[in-house]
Amino acid sequence: MKIKYELLKKEKNTKARRGKLHTNYGTYDTPMFMPVGTLANVKTLTPEELKEMNSAVVLSNTYHLWLRPGADIVEKAGGLHQFMHYDGPILTDSGGFQVFSLAKNKEKDIVEEGVHFKSHLDGKKLFLTPELSIQIQNKLDSDIAMSFDECPPASASYDYLKNSVERTLRWAKRGKEVHNNEKQSLFGIVQGGAYEDLRKYSAIETVKMNFEGYSIGGVANDNESKEDMYKAIDYSIPYLPEDKPRYLMGVGEPIDIIEGVIRGIDMFDCVLPTRIARHGNAFTKYGKINMRNAKYKEDFDPIEKDCDCYACKNYSKAYIRHLIVCNEALGGRLLSIHNIRFLIRLTEELRSAIEQDRLLEYKDQFIRDYMQKEK
């Protein structure tokens, strides 16, 4: 079956919503945070560990799996779920984001038919089209497929964005026409930068195509300001249907997730918790901390005393610091567990705040703590 979004409650004071996502693998609460597992794995973690931290949907990536091991191999393995031993919902990104960062000459390489670019592995010339992206995702057999969109840089001009909105609409239509997988849902993507008229137009036209969900793209790219990100959401949300999930692509930082929820977003994904973990950083209620700092050398307390994650229940900062400093993989693993659990716990708290109509108070308190840095 395709996924279904069930709206349970809207907050009184904001546009925030509390809902449920019904999938082939069960029903999950929204707003939710989805860890990123580009290569059919959330780096260093097993599916069992993800379940233990109450993680639901996992992301994977069309472009990367297309190159290695190849869609046919995943198909032979029985689809992504079997291949990666994950019996939960999987969302595949279309590859648009990757391909556009690999397309050197935007004007020449991005054409109406698709995108020319070179493989980051061997430099081989490749061509990805909206149809091919969807076909690959069909083979991968994810639960949610994303339309192949044009993801412009934050610095793009109004005219560039206008064209990319139009093209994204045409590509969405082409992808939808070849999409045939009764078990897989397809999401459309709203573009348009921080321009009200473009976002409005993009949202209205995308919704006309009737996707199972809608995402807001082109956000959190190269130094985009927070204000522009919030504008992108605010200008898009009013035109998205109440009964479909809304997904803010690539976000993000704890405060961005809160701001997104306040504005009506249901789903988030981000590489941040796992990436900063591998580089030795941890999210905490009082801000992000760098575990390499000398002050943790003899700190035998957990990262967060009241955190229920496996890392905090069993290991000290001094030990994790030691692992990180020695470049041991277990250090990154423990921090990944903590950071993902931190964001998932954040969404759990946001859900109960919505249920109690106290989201703005929650946000104020969170920001006060988070900006405080250290206890």
Next chain:
RNA sequence: GCGUGAUUGGUGAAGUGGUUAACACGGCGGAUUGUGGUUCCGUUAUGCAAGAGUUCGAUCCUCUUAUCGCGCC
């Protein structure tokens, strides 16, 4: 004892009679938002074993001392 060669930051080490003493590692900070990241960026010796001398000027030349290595009695 005599002869001889060394002595540069936490480490391995470049280097020159004249503005800020390479580079690498380590240390200390920072970054990171639809993952091309065991990555990237910043910072880290007011000093070249110690003292004296030559010189306008010495880490680089001379002498003394100290320490270490090598050779010979």
